[in-house]
Amino acid sequence: MTVALKLTDMETALIDQLPQDAPLRAVLSEHGLPHRRVEEWKWTDLRTVVGKLPAEPGVLTFTISREPDAWAEQDEEPSLLMPRLASALGEDIQVYTLEDGERLELGLEASSGVSNQQVLVLVPEGVKAELVESYAVEPDGFANLTLVIVVMPGAELDRVIEQHASPDAALVVTSLIDLAPGAKLNQTTLGFGAKLARLETHVSHAGEGAELQLDGAYVLDEGLHLDQTSLVRHEGPNGVTKELFKGAAARGAKGVFQGKIHVEQAAQKTDAQMQHRGLLLDDKAEIDAKPELEIYADDVVCAHGNAFGALDEDALFYMRQRGLPESKARALLTQSFLAEPIERIRDEDDRERLLARLMVGLEALS
Amino acid sequence: MPAVKETIEDVRQLESDKYKYGFTTEIEQERAPKGLSEDTVRFISAKKGEPEWLLEWRLEAFKRWTQMKEPDWAKVGYPPIDYQEAYYYAAPKDAAKYKSLDEVPQELLDTYKKLGIPLKEAEVLLGVEGAEASAAEARNEGSQRKVAVDAVFDSVSVATTFKEELKKAGVIFMPISEAVHEHPELIKKYLGSVVPVTDNFFATLNSAVFSDGSFVYVPKGVRCPMELSTYFRINAEGTGQFERTLIVADEGAYVSYLEGCTAPMRDENQLHAAVVELVALDDAEIKYSTVQNWWPGDSDGKGGVYNFVTKRADCRGRNSKVSWTQVETGSAITWKYPSCVLKGDNSQGEFYSIAVTNGRQQADTGTKMIHLGRNTKSRIISKGISAGKSDQTYRGLVSVHGKAEGARNFTQCDSLLIGDTCGAHTVPYIECKTPKATLEHEATTSKLSEEQLFYARQRGLDEESAVALLVNGFCREVLQELPMEFAVEAQALLKVSLEGSVG
Numbered sequence: 001m002t003v004a005l006k007l008t009d010m011e012t013a014l015i016d017q018l019p020q021d022a023p024l025r026a027v028l029s030e031h032g033l034p035h036r037r038v039e040e041w042k043w044t045d046l047r048t049v050v051g052k053l054p055a056e057p058g059v060l061t062f063t064i065s066r067e068p069d070a071w072a073e074q075d076e077e078p079s080l081l082m083p084r085l086a087s088a089l090g091e092d093i094q095v096y097t098l099e100d101g102e103r104l105e106l107g108l109e110a111s112s113g114v115s116n117q118q119v120l121v122l123v124p125e126g127v128k129a130e131l132v133e134s135y136a137v138e139p140d141g142f143a144n145l146t147l148v149i150v151v152m153p154g155a156e157l158d159r160v161i162e163q164h165a166s167p168d169a170a171l172v173v174t175s176l177i178d179l180a181p182g183a184k185l186n187q188t189t190l191g192f193g194a195k196l197a198r199l200e201t202h203v204s205h206a207g208e209g210a211e212l213q214l215d216g217a218y219v220l221d222e223g224l225h226l227d228q229t230s231l232v233r234h235e236g237p238n239g240v241t242k243e244l245f246k247g248a249a250a251r252g253a254k255g256v257f258q259g260k261i262h263v264e265q266a267a268q269k270t271d272a273q274m275q276h277r278g279l280l281l282d283d284k285a286e287i288d289a290k291p292e293l294e295i296y297a298d299d300v301v302c303a304h305g306n307a308f309g310a311l312d313e314d315a316l317f318y319m320r321q322r323g324l325p326e327s328k329a330r331a332l333l334t335q336s337f338l339a340e341p342i343e344r345i346r347d348e349d350d351r352e353r354l355l356a357r358l359m360v361g362l363e364a365l366s
Numbered sequence: 367m368p369a370v371k372e373t374i375e376d377v378r379q380l381e382s383d384k385y386k387y388g389f390t391t392e393i394e395q396e397r398a399p400k401g402l403s404e405d406t407v408r409f410i411s412a413k414k415g416e417p418e419w420l421l422e423w424r425l426e427a428f429k430r431w432t433q434m435k436e437p438d439w440a441k442v443g444y445p446p447i448d449y450q451e452a453y454y455y456a457a458p459k460d461a462a463k464y465k466s467l468d469e470v471p472q473e474l475l476d477t478y479k480k481l482g483i484p485l486k487e488a489e490v491l492l493g494v495e496g497a498e499a500s501a502a503e504a505r506n507e508g509s510q511r512k513v514a515v516d517a518v519f520d521s522v523s524v525a526t527t528f529k530e531e532l533k534k535a536g537v538i539f540m541p542i543s544e545a546v547h548e549h550p551e552l553i554k555k556y557l558g559s560v561v562p563v564t565d566n567f568f569a570t571l572n573s574a575v576f577s578d579g580s581f582v583y584v585p586k587g588v589r590c591p592m593e594l595s596t597y598f599r600i601n602a603e604g605t606g607q608f609e610r611t612l613i614v615a616d617e618g619a620y621v622s623y624l625e626g627c628t629a630p631m632r633d634e635n636q637l638h639a640a641v642v643e644l645v646a647l648d649d650a651e652i653k654y655s656t657v658q659n660w661w662p663g664d665s666d667g668k669g670g671v672y673n674f675v676t677k678r679a680d681c682r683g684r685n686s687k688v689s690w691t692q693v694e695t696g697s698a699i700t701w702k703y704p705s706c707v708l709k710g711d712n713s714q715g716e717f718y719s720i721a722v723t724n725g726r727q728q729a730d731t732g733t734k735m736i737h738l739g740r741n742t743k744s745r746i747i748s749k750g751i752s753a754g755k756s757d758q759t760y761r762g763l764v765s766v767h768g769k770a771e772g773a774r775n776f777t778q779c780d781s782l783l784i785g786d787t788c789g790a791h792t793v794p795y796i797e798c799k800t801p802k803a804t805l806e807h808e809a810t811t812s813k814l815s816e817e818q819l820f821y822a823r824q825r826g827l828d829e830e831s832a833v834a835l836l837v838n839g840f841c842r843e844v845l846q847e848l849p850m851e852f853a854v855e856a857q858a859l860l861k862v863s864l865e866g867s868v869g
Contacts, residue, residue, distance in 0.1 A: 039439065043797075265786055280801035283768060291807070293792040298783035298813040306807040308766075308798040 005032050008047065010142070013055035014114070017089055024088055027081070034081060043256040043288045044227040049196040050142045050170045058113025058141055065105040068094040072120065082200075083118070083146040083174050090116035093148075097122045098129035098157075107134045110143035110171070118146045123155040123183075130347060134162045137169035137194060147175045151183040158186045160350045162357060163199060165192035165224060175201045181208030181236065188345050189216040190354050192361055193224030193253060201230040207239030207267055214243045215341035219361040220253035220285075227256035234267035234297075243274040244341045248334055250281035250365050260292040261302060268297045274304040279311070279337060281365065311337075327366055335362055398455035404428060407574050410455050414543045414577075417550065427563045427573035434567045440730035441759040441791060442699050444635075444672065452637055454575045454608070528592065535591050537621075538583040542610055545581035552583055556614050560643035560680040560707075568639040568701070569676040572608045576641065579609035584619035584650075593849060595624040611642040615650035617683065622653040624852060635698060636661075639674045648683030648710065653691070657852050659859060660696035665754075667726030670698025677704035678734075681713035681742075689716040690733065691847045693856040695863040698727060703761065705734035708742035708770075715744040718844040720856070722837075722863040723756030723788070732762035732793075737770040737803070746777040749841045752788035753864055759791040766803045773803040781811040782840055784833070784864065834861035 007015070011032050018025045034040070035047035071092040078084050087093075096104055098121065106119070123129055137143045151157050163171070171194050179185055183206070189199055205212055218226050232241050241261060249255045257276045278287035291304040311333045319329035335358070342358055345351040398409045407428045411421040436447070532539050538549060546553050563573045580596050596611070615621055638660065644652050654677075663670025673696075679688035690704040706715025717733035735744035744764065752758045760779045781790035792809045814836055822832035837860055838845065845853055 042795075268786070278798065280798060280803075283800050283802070285801065286797070286799045288798070289794075289796040289807075291792075291794060291809070293781075293809060293811055294789070295781070295783065295791065295811050296786075296789045298786045298788070300783075300811060300813070302811040304792070304807075304809050306794070306796055306805070308796065308803065308805040310801045310804075 005030065007032060008051035010050050010053060010055045010114075011047075014085065014089070022088060024084055040229070040258070043254070043258075044196060044198050044225070046170065046172065046196060046198070053142050053170060054113060054140055056113045058115040058143070059111040060115045060117055060143070061109045061111070063105070063107030063109070065103070069097050070095040074118070078146070078176065080174060080202075082144055082172050083176065086116040086118050086144050086146040086174070088116075089114075090118050093118040093120050095120045095122070097124065098127055098131070100127045101129065103130040103132065105132045108136070108143070108145065110137040110141045110169075112138050112140035114142045114144075116144045118148065120148045121150070123149070123151045123157045125152045126154045127152075128156040129158075130350075131157060131159045132350065133160070134164065135171060135173060136164035137166040137171045139168035141166070141169040143170070144172045145174070147173070149175060149177045151177065151179050151185050153180040154182045155180070156184040158346055158350075159188070160345060160347070160354065161187070161189040161191075161199070162354065163189065163191040163193075163197060163226070165221070165361075166194035166197065167222070167224065169194050171197040173199050175199075177201065177203045179203055179205050179210050179212060181206045181210055184211045186213040186344075186346060187215065188341060188354070189228065190342060190357060191216065191218040191226045191228065193218065193220040193226035195223075196225050196227075198227040198229060200227075203230070203232045205232055205234045205236075205239045205241065207234055207236030207270065209238055210236075211240045212242070213344065214241065215344055216245045216247075217338050217341045217358065218247035218249075218255055219338065219358065219365065220247065220249040220255055221251055221361075221365055223252040225254045225256070227258070229256070229258040231260045231262065232272070234261070234263045234270045234272065236266060237268045237270070239267060239270050239272075241270075241272040241274075244344070245276040246278075246338050246341055247287065248279040248281055248338060248365075249285035249287055252284045254285070255287040257287075257289040257291070257306075259290070259304070260294065261304070262294045263297050263300055263302060265296040268299045270297065270300040270302065272300070272302045276304075276306045277337070278308045279334065280308065281334070331362060331366055334365075335359065338362070397453045400453055401450040402452070402454055402575065406454050410575055410577055413455065414546070416543075416546060419554070420546060423558070423563065424574050427570050428575075430564050431567070431570040431574055434570060436567050440701050440761070441757065441793075442701060442728040442730050444699055444728075447635075447637065447672070449571075455577050531591070536585045536588050537590050538581065539594055540581055542579045542581040542612060543577075549581075549583070552614065553581070553612070556612055556643070556645055558643075560645060560678050561641050561676050566676060568674040569641050572610060572639045572641045572676070576608045576610040579611045579640070581611075582613040582621060582623065584615045584621045586616045587618040588616075589619070590621040593622050593624055595626070607636070607638045607640070609640045611640070613643070613652055613654070614645045615647065615652050615686075617647045618649040619647075620651045622849060623655070624849060625654070625656045626659070635663075635669060636671045637674070638671050638697075640676070642675070642677040642704075644679035644688055646679065646681050646683060646686035646688050646713070649685045650683055651687040651689075652679065653689045653849075654679075654704075655848055655852055656690075656692040656694075657856055657859065658692065658694045658696050658700075662696050662725060662727050663698040665725045667698065670727075671696065673697035673700045673702060675702045677702065679704070679706045679715065681706055681708045681710050681715060683713070684710045684739075685712045686710050687714040687716075689718070689847070691718040691844065692720070693844075693848070693852070693859065694719065694721040694729060694731060695859050697729070700727075700729040700731050702731045703733055705736070706744065707736045707738065708744065709738045710742075711739040712741045713739055714742070717744075717746045717748070718847045719748045720751070720841045720844045720860070721749070721758060722751045722753075722860060723758045724754040724863055724865075725756060726754070727756040728758070729756075730759040730761055732760045734763040735765070735775060737764075737766040737773040737775070739770060741772040741774075742770055743774045744776075746775070746779070747843050748779040749844055750779070750781040750790055751784065751837055751840070751860075751864070752781065752790045753784040755787045757789040757791075759793060760809075761793045763795040763797070764805060764807070765795075765797040766800055766805065768799040771800055771802040773800065773805075775803075775805045775807075777807040779809040780840070781809075782837070783811065783813050830861070830865065833864060837861075837864060
């Protein structure tokens, strides 16, 4: 029983911009943009939200610490729909090759309307570098960005992402990461959500001593939505993955955590841990989680944990007894709960900056 | 543990033949014509002499089914099922009452013997006149714990034991086909009220063609005096079994229900699409235990049962409680998610599961806990063991709605991998819409500890026994939830299911 899809104005506009012979045209016409009937987008109905946004082209403003090293054309089409769209409709790919000790700042602001872009970041062998990103979308904007990041053997990358609250806007950032043998990536995201925001991270984890730390914190207020989805694919032996996500939602906001760790048969001795904890601050908020394990190797240690709840009443009581007003006690407890992933940022300046941002976000809640 | 000695005995017995239930009973079968159409549905309904409303209900289901798509989201793979190639009804010919045991076909008697059902009870199951009383006596003399049995042989419920004794307590326990005639008001009220006709592809198929099953009604304030039990057995070639179980525990009632399943070895795949509905009213409690040991197919993945089952409990009343315990070792493919809808305030749902897959078995199983009422509690303990070339997925949903203040869930899913050619997956969905709930989920995947194995072998256990011992330890939280009768069998089953998985 397949019912023909009635395309939204947004979808029609996107299709019209695609070349006549692009296979993506047929895909979009048949399936539309991702929606809640698509398993991976169950809690993030992109189609409905962007269907109500204006479809005219938007403008992307980059605030970059330096010019790209090159502009490249796409040679191989990505397989996921959103990166495909970014590749087909965005300008040429911005390519950055990081140097040892470099800190690349990449600020992106999208205006109203639709914008697509792809960025490629290369971290050559043995190089240690930092990538600091920030994202904001103006009302009525729909930004779809794809970052391809290649961390070559023995290289180390510290990635810090701040996603600014963007009401009445939609944002999809897809990161496609290659983590080579012996490479390290520490990624931390602080997100405040949008009308709909999805930060999706895919990591091909080669193992062989490669280490991944994938962390995130979110504070969502006033009906904002943030989806942090990740897929880590362990392809070689002796890989390590540590994930820690924590978030709070209030006043009609919705937090989504989807994390999947896939361990291939060759990836023996993988050590993968994933934790997500959600705090619902009032009875209008919602948090959904799907922590997944898919394991084909037997000699592994893999675990995930998920917990939802309210603040510890005993701790609250104790703090009030010590003379703290209730609102202050709540704020302190929430702050200490959410700060944990941020405190794992290795760069002190970034850590302090994001902790301060977290405080500002929390103050707005009370 | 006192059961250990018995377990060792049982294991020894089971070891001699890997799948002891793999026999066929050669008796005459009465079948519906091959294939599925409105006529098949009418044929089944007519065979059962059903009232018009039930026929309409079935036809409605059939109509819906023809418009539905087979689900493909589970992590199982199998060639497309040709629903027109199966028989949807097979009854042992002439299921009428026998005057005495002498008249019962020897083949049928042998079947019961192989299933391990005492002769006295077999008499009752076969419907030998006057047998019920004597079976009850026999059991009482031995002062054993009593278990009333309803056996579903292919599509037809053959008979129910201890009917009289249960009647005294006011408990109704009978084939659902009889209940339709004797208690139409209860059937009308509850059938399809937990799993609606249109619920899902397999449940809808079941609604259209279900042939028999058990019906239990425990009246207000009654604690069912014995364990109730059902044996399911698919026997005839090319038949599907579509049994339907409906259990209603009225206010303050308690019932414990056991379900055992076996099927003979066959080359082709047999389809099993059952529906189980449980209704627990105020202060009622239902404990539902399953040992599922359908034929899993041979080591090349040939044959075996496709077990596509919909099981759901509706905790309608305040303080009601439903507990699902399952030991799943059989079937080529398992697609099964016993669930609890926690509507009543303070209601509780529990799910304890052990699933073992070996050879080329595939299992996608788990539970759903839907918290609707206040202070509802749920607990999920799932232990999955994958060996051989099998694949196993825990798939579960914990959903807490906005009004479910004070809801509490604890979930633990542990997977054990034996060998590097199998897969173990965990796919939990957790949804929370109230700040006044506490939900915890933990999952781990690991392999058998070499050190523990080494230690056990040093103490003189051979490798397979050592593995069985460790696996039993891994599963103990679930095993201890099983009623005594099943715990022993389950422990033995675990070992047999894992045979050939090490070395």
